[in-house]
Amino acid sequence: MSLMSRGKGPHSGHEGQAIAVENIVKKYGDFEAVKGVTFDVKEGEIFGLLGPNGAGKSTLIRMMTTLIPITSGKAFIAGYDVSENADAARRTMGVIPQAMTSDIDLTIEENMSIYAKLYGVPKAERERNINELLEAVDLTKWRDAQVKTLSGGMRRRAEIARGLVHNPRIFFLDEPTTGLDPVSRVAVWEMLNTLKSRRQLTILITTHYMDEADRLCDRIAIVDHGNLVALDTPMALKMSVPGNNVVEAQFVHAPEGWVEKLKALPGVESVQDQGGHMFRLLTSTGSQTTTGLVELAVQDGVEIKTLMVQNTSLDDVFVHYTGRQLRDEQVKALGYVMPPRPGMQP
Ligand SMILES: Nc1ncnc2c1ncn2[C@@H]1O[C@H](COP(=O)(O)OP(=O)(O)OP(=O)(O)O)[C@@H](O)[C@H]1O
Numbered sequence: 578m579s580l581m582s583r584g585k586g587p588h589s590g591h592e593g594q595a596i597a598v599e600n601i602v603k604k605y606g607d608f609e610a611v612k613g614v615t616f617d618v619k620e621g622e623i624f625g626l627l628g629p630n631g632a633g634k635s636t637l638i639r640m641m642t643t644l645i646p647i648t649s650g651k652a653f654i655a656g657y658d659v660s661e662n663a664d665a666a667r668r669t670m671g672v673i674p675q676a677m678t679s680d681i682d683l684t685i686e687e688n689m690s691i692y693a694k695l696y697g698v699p700k701a702e703r704e705r706n707i708n709e710l711l712e713a714v715d716l717t718k719w720r721d722a723q724v725k726t727l728s729g730g731m732r733r734r735a736e737i738a739r740g741l742v743h744n745p746r747i748f749f750l751d752e753p754t755t756g757l758d759p760v761s762r763v764a765v766w767e768m769l770n771t772l773k774s775r776r777q778l779t780i781l782i783t784t785h786y787m788d789e790a791d792r793l794c795d796r797i798a799i800v801d802h803g804n805l806v807a808l809d810t811p812m813a814l815k816m817s818v819p820g821n822n823v824v825e826a827q828f829v830h831a832p833e834g835w836v837e838k839l840k841a842l843p844g845v846e847s848v849q850d851q852g853g854h855m856f857r858l859l860t861s862t863g864s865q866t867t868t869g870l871v872e873l874a875v876q877d878g879v880e881i882k883t884l885m886v887q888n889t890s891l892d893d894v895f896v897h898y899t900g901r902q903l904r905d906e907q908v909k910a911l912g913y914v915m916p917p918r919p920g921m922q923p
C-alpha cells in the first residue's frame with residue numbers, strides 16, 4: 578500500500594473490522610477525558626461500552642463519529658480513517674447521540690425525510706426506506722404525529738429509525754434506553770435486534786443497564802476514568818471475577834443450627850439469614866453447593882420451598898473493575914457533584 582492511500586480507502590488493514598480504535602486520546606485543556614484506548618469491533622457485532630458517568634463513553638463515540646477532533650491516536654470506521662476521510666466514514670455510520678436531537682415540532686416522517694435529504698438519499702429509495710423503518714420500529718401509524726406528542730419510548734424508536742434512513746452499516750447509540758420504562762427498554766432492544774439482522778448492522782452501544790448489556794451484547798468494554806479496564810464477552814468477563822455464585826434457598830422451616838449446616842456445604846463462603854427461612858449463600862461452586870444443599874435437606878427432612886442459583890452478574894464484574902456500583906441515580910449524582918479533575922480520582 579502506498580503512503581498516499583494509507584487511511585484513504587476502506588482497506589487500511591482493517592478488513593472484517595467495522596470499527597478500529599488505536600491508542601485514541603482526547604484532551605480538553607490539561608484534562609484527559611480519554612487516555613489512550615484501543616479496541617476493535619468486528620462486522621456484525623453488538624459491542625457494549627460501559628462505564629460510570631464521566632468515564633469517557635460519549636467522548637469516545639464523538640471521536641469515532643467525527644463530531645469532535647481526536648487529540649492523538651486513530652479511529653477507523655469501515656476502514657476509513659475518521660480524521661483523514663471524515664465524509665466517507667460518515668456515510669457508513671448512523672449516530673444516535675445521548676441527547677435527543679429530533680425537531681419536536683416536526684412529524685416523525687418530516688424528521689426522517691430531512692435527514693435522508695441531508696445524506697442525499699434519492700427520493701424513491703428515501704420513501705421506501707422510511708416506510709420500512711417506520712414499520713420496523715412499529716411507528717407506521719404515528720408517522721404524521723409531531724415528535725413532541727410522543728412518549729419517551731416512541732421518540733427513541735423514532736430516532737433509531739431516523740438514524741438508519743441513509744442505510745448505514747455501523748450504528749452508534751449513546752444510551753438509547755436511559756430514562757425509559759422497562760417495557761419500552763425491551764421494545765427498543767427488540768427493534769435493534771430485528772434491524773441488526775435485517776440490515777446486517779454492526780452496533781456500538783452505551784448503556785447503564787447491566788442486564789441489557791449482558792443479554793444483548795456480543796462483547797463488552799468497560800471504561801473508567803478514560804481508560805479501558807476490561808474487554809471480553811459477557812460470559813468471559815463474569816468468569817474473570819473471583820468466584821462468587823449465589824445460591825438462594827427458602828425452606829418451609831429451618832431447624833436449630835441450620836445456618837451452621839449450610840455454612841459447612843461445599844464451596845460456601847458465607848451465609849446470610851434473610852428472614853422467613855430464606856438464606857443467601859455465597860459460594861465458589863454453585864453446582865456443588867446446590868447438590869449438597871438438596872442432599873442435606875432430604876437427609877434432615879427439611880422441605881425446600883424455593884431454590885435459585887445465580888451466576889456472577891455483570892454488576893459484580895462492574896464493581897470488580899471500577900470499584901463502583903452502577904446504580905443509575907447514585908452514579909448520576911456523583912458525576913454531577915464531583916466531575917473528575919486532572920490527577921484526581923473521584
Ligand atoms: N467539552 C468538554 N470540555 C471539557 N470537559 C469535557 C467536555 N466534554 C466532556 N468532558 C469531560 O470528559 C469526561 C468524559 O465525559 P463523557 O461525556 O465522555 O462521559 P460519559 O462516560 O459519556 O458519561 P455519562 O455516563 O454521564 O454520559 C467527563 O469528565 C466530562 O466532564
Ligand SMILES: [Mg+2]
Pocket residue numbers: 634635636675751
Ligand atoms: Mg455519555
